[in-house]
Amino acid sequence: MENENHLRSQLTKTITRPIEKIVKFFITASAFAAILISISIVFTLLTEAINFFQDPAVTFKGYFTATRWTPTFQNPEYGVIVLISSTLYIAVIACLISFPLGLFSAIYLSEFATKRTRKVIKPVLEVLAGVPTVVFGYFALNWITPNIIQRFIPGTGVFNALSAGIAVGIMIIPTVASISDDALNAVPNSLRNGSLALGATRRITSLKIMFPAALSGIIASFILGFSRAIGETMIVTIAGGQYPELNLDPRSAMYTITSSIVNVSLGDTPHGTTAYNALFALGITLFIMTFILNIGSDYVARKYRKEYE
Amino acid sequence: METKETIQVNSENVFNVEDVSVSYGEFVAIKNVNMDIAKNKITAFIGPSGCGKSTLIRTFNRMNDLILGTKVKGTINYQGVDLYDKMVDPVQVRRRIGMVFQKPNPFPKTIKENITFGLKVNNMTDNMDERVEKALTQAALWDEVKDDLNKNALELSGGQQQRLCIARTIAVEPDTILMDEPCSALDPVATKKIEDLMQELVKEFSILIVTHNMQQASRASDYCAFFTTKTSDDGKRRTGELVEFNETTVMFTNPEQDLTEQYISGRFG
């Protein structure tokens, strides 16, 4: 009985170490910081953007209907449509480059490449993904524009949407390629073998079996690539120019949301001015666009993961 | 299933298991187990896979707590203390009741650190070198590793790794050692070493071993519990049950239940 009581007291004693509690508190707080960051992004963008719309020179209607973006002019105009259309225009050029190149690279990697070629090409794509955007900007301005664009389309200006779009496209190739590659690899091998066993060629198997089977993952990669193209800043700022009026000529300079954010902030904009607030109005516009795309991509990607689990 | 009396031998009991059922969410893994487990003896759990024997042994040191949604009904008394009492700290339980796993799982550290970890977390930091030597000697590993205690444990062979895991378990001086198919990943030579080792260790510890190897159970254990699965009437659920619990010699020569005999003679399972 005495033994039993001794054992009971040993088994029921809990040792509390204050250091454990402190560390646990810290790591819990760290995890919650993620929520805090999101909240503060939305909060700061919103409050300053609201200030922007309270300026009498700015109207909600003007923001969405005016066809010029000239916040630093004498008679400022705040036509965000100019910026949105430029942004989408350059993003579409980028997608025209990156979707086929990225997708075909992924098909090559997952369906045709040997293990050894994979081992070479994957790191190359990773390096490409790691190149800072300012370097792509330099490349667009100093190599793509003179050596490609101006050679084949004479008379194109130094700053043009085409060159910026191509560079952004190259930048997103790794994103599209690696997510599509994952999607193709997630398709069960039995499907591939089944098709080959029926006598289908590798091309037919890739295009008619694997591609549809991995479609939702591939679409997710496209959406994410598009979202990244919209948010890309330095390439379009360096190579895309700042043409503040509505136009749809790929040879002309354009003015994206991101490059106008950079340019407005260049002049050390003092706090409280309309130009300063405009930064945040543009910020939330950009945030909403990319947020919707990212959620969409995540949703589609989740669907394909469910299909094969 | 009133086989309890048979084991009421002279030796003291370490566990009293009363009407224990274990379930994960909706799924009942094993139900209505009654047994008393003898002190300083080797008790083997045998039975076909899925019969809940591993699940049951994990309730004995509350390793089951780690799996979300696990529920244990009934009582498990450990030397008179209800292990599932609200006041009982599972960490203290595991300190007294050690466990060796199916696959050797040494920490990816040196041999010595594998032993000292348990000592440190249990505040047994006096005479550490002595304790390390004693544990490794008891686990019949000392002679093989005494010259490279600072070698990474993952460089040892599978059998040595498993004996290292036994060494680190006994280093913290538990009363009982639970072994969950400790030889299933080992070759026959390494298995033999572990079985011999168990015969030494049982002088000091109570040992419970889950095994799918009937020869092992017959060779190495004093008592033997045979579990099987019963399929529910609608055929959807399979639940583990204790069929027979007996002295090993009786179990393997003259089992009381037909089911046991069929299993042992290899006619099912």
Add this chain to the structure above:
Amino acid sequence: MLLESTEKNMSNKAFITGKKAENAIKESLFLFTLYICVTIAILTLMTLIYDVLSTGITRLTSDYEVGLITKIQIDNPVDFLTSLDSRYPDRAGIGPAFAGTVWLMIIVVSVTFPFGTGAAIYLQEFAPKNRLTRFIELNLTNLAGVPSVIYGLLGLAVFVRLAGFGRSVLSGGLTLTLLILPVVIVASREALKAVPDTIRQGALALGSTKFQAVFRQVVPSAIPGMVTGMVLGLSRAIGETAPLIFMGALTYVNYFPDTPLSGFTAIPIQVYNWIGYPQAEWKETASAGIILLLGLLLIMNSLAIFIRNRYEKDF
């Protein structure tokens, strides 16, 4: 063999072989297209590197001209790395920007590492599986997709203005921290996930608390993976330009930062500045800056690969 003999038996042999040839052409055309696509991606990278190297190398090599005109130059890498920026492209050095980048790295690592690994450890090892946890996870995925320029705006509002750190290297470092935190958390979680459950069980079976099992066994095993993730996150941070523009890094800063509250510039910002000058000579200087930036990234990525290969354990 079987296929061939069947074909021979077919009466319409010509048709089949014709079809086969057509198929073969289609197959090779398709494969050729795939090759082209992969090659374009690789070729672009090589062109980019070649262009930068060939343009920038003149600014980085010692080049004592024996001619009629002796240019006053500081044509060697050490001078380029340590000198101040200049109005003359052949004298402009990247010293302050290099120092600024080093400052940023120190701040980013010292803040990101504890918070990033801390959050990862909580989410992977301790967090209950409930809605709140899932919400945090969803949040992290979304944060990783927010354009970097938005983080710049956040930094401007929170660190520069609200916290009063001004347009300083501290504000810059903290902004970059927010930017890479989600990436680092995800990478650290992967590292923890890779530690087998048997290690956790082994530690717990010895009577350790969950806390001890996690911090003394699981985390040490995951450290190489966590460091790799940190290094990759850091290499993303030092290449970032857009968020730093709001930290005043574009205003002409030509001194070495000496406190966390100093104004600063950073390598990518300095490169961006140089790209902006129209004269051709600046191209060389900008390229030299890019070479330095790419060199740094190469070193860090090699380091990450080295750690991964050297310390990754096979359980």
